[in-house]
Amino acid sequence: MTKPIHVTSEIGKLDVVMLKRPGAEVENFTPEMMPRLLFDDIPYLPIAQKEHDNFADTLRANGAEVLYLENLVVEALDAGGPAVKTAFLDKMLTESGYAAGIIHRELEDYLLSMTTTEMVIKLMAGVRKNELDFVPRDLVSAAEEQDYPFYLDPMPNLYFTRDPAASLGDGLSINHMTFPARQRESFFMETIINYHPRFADQGLHVWRDRDQPGRIEGGDELVLSDTVIAIGVSERTSAGAIEDIARRLFERKSGFEKVLAIRIPHNHAMMHLDTVFTMINHDQFTVHPGILGEGGQIDTWTITEDQTGDLHVNHHSDLKQVLKDVLGLAEIDLIPTGGGDPLIADREQWNDGSNTLAIAPGVVVTYNRNYVSNQVLREHGLKVLEVLSSELSRGRGGPRCMSMPLVREDL
Ligand SMILES: NC(=[NH2+])NCCC[C@H](N)C(=O)O
Structure with a gap:
């Protein structure tokens, strides 16, 4: 029986995927808040939703079951019962800066007066101060945040379901x-x-949980095969976290025997490995030429376990060669974003031209705005399914970022 989470490649036919339809959270903020919320503009919500529905329809039309994050959270809380719902809210408020005190209590009363669906949608969208009719007299509100409009910040990046797990x-x-x-x-x-x-009690493994200290995000985690994972050393994922997860995967006999760490530039445009590099077929990859030095050089390290159970780390710098080695292939095709033209590559990478979602070997979903890269992919033999992208791209993420595969067919 296939488990409810089962992913042994980046390219196996996509059977089940989790998305989040953009909601009020993607426009519930001011331009001033954008950098901190990791957005470059404020999307126009009705169009963003239309585009997202187009993305979801494209996945469904190609045989994937689409589950929505917001529904799964509601169903989980309802299955858990009132005590679970209260504990969930308590922890969410604590993580939002209200471990105790009057605001914690006011927010709790406000949110628990709602249905579970309303509560979850509200937590995602954010809670403004003017929604509650009480005057906060705590020190933080009085001394530091008198002009700040929110008790709970919106979470506009939720539609990038790739990253939290x-x-x-x-x-x-x-x-x-x-x-x-x-x-x-x-x-x-x-x-x-x-x-x-x-998902609960189905024998799923949490290889590494959110309480571990080192930073890691899903945009950096690529399943190259049933034995090899690639992880970006990036703005979002630390080398320490990569060693930690490697150790856990090896110790717990996950099936993964090798981790390939790839160091990419640490900046907002390339926040994750999947913004510059994705696997799209057995032997084909997209790559943003801007991350490669002369002759295709880039710092990579293979991590394996030695006989004593320690990690063994080996440095390499030829991306093509190291991919051939870890995948056991004689040749591979690295397809440059924008066809390699540096100006087009930078422009299309900015709008996630390298962030390609494979839904089967050689079949990819991409943003329609990256027409040069899309044409190049077609010339390399890929089947390219384009989706609408004017508003969704304002959050700096593409089809791979917007999807969390839960089940893929084994190759
Ligand atoms: N897997 C990805 N590349 N996700 C893109 C996430 C974009 C989001 N605005 C962030 O900065 O976190």
Whole structure:
């Protein structure tokens, strides 16, 4: 029986995927808050939703079952019962800065007066101060945040379901995320795994949970094969966390025997490995030429376990060669974003031209706006399914970022 989470590749036919339809959270903020919320603009919600529905329809039309994060959280809380719901809210408020006190109590009363669906949608969208009719007289409100409009910040990045957790084999990592704007997001996934009837008590492994100190995000975690995982050393994922998860995967006999760490530039445009590099077929990859030095050089390290159980780390710098070695292939095709033209590559990478979602070997979903890269992919023999992208791209994430595969067919 296939487990409810089962992912042994980046490219096996996509059977079940989790998405989050953008809601009020993607426009419930001011331009001033954008950098902190990791957005570059404020999307126009009705169009963002239309585009997202187009994305979901494309996945369904190609045989994937689409589950929505917001529904799964509600179903998990309802299955858990009132005590679970209260404990969930308590922890969410604590992680939002209200461990105790009058605001904690006021928010708790306000949110518990709602149905579970309303509460979950509200937590995601954010709670403004003017929603509650009481005057906060605590020190933080009086001394530091008198002009700040929110008690609970919105979570606009939730539609990038790729990042808070990553499916790896018959389990997942539930991630300790880098920036405060996203840290609460992975608590939703933890709740689903613990209480949703589809996932709880199904023998799924949490290889690494969100309470671990090192930072890691799913955009950096790529399942290259049933034995090899690639992880970006990036703005969002620390080398220490990579060693930690490698150790856990090896010790717990996950099936993964090798981790390939790939160091990429640490900046907002390339926040995760999957913004510059994705696997799209047995032997084909997209790569942003901007991350490669002369002759395709980039720092990579293979991590394996030696006989004594210690980690063994080996440095390499030829990406093509190291991929051939870890996958046992004679040749591979690295397809440059924007066809290699540096200006087009930078422009299309900015709008996630390298962030390609494979839904079967050689079949990819991409943003329609990256027409040069899409054409190049077609010339390399891929089947390219384009989706609408004017508003969704404002959050700096593409089809891979917006999807968390839960089940893929084995190759
Ligand atoms: N897997 C990805 N590349 N996700 C993109 C996430 C974008 C989001 N605005 C962030 O900065 O976190």
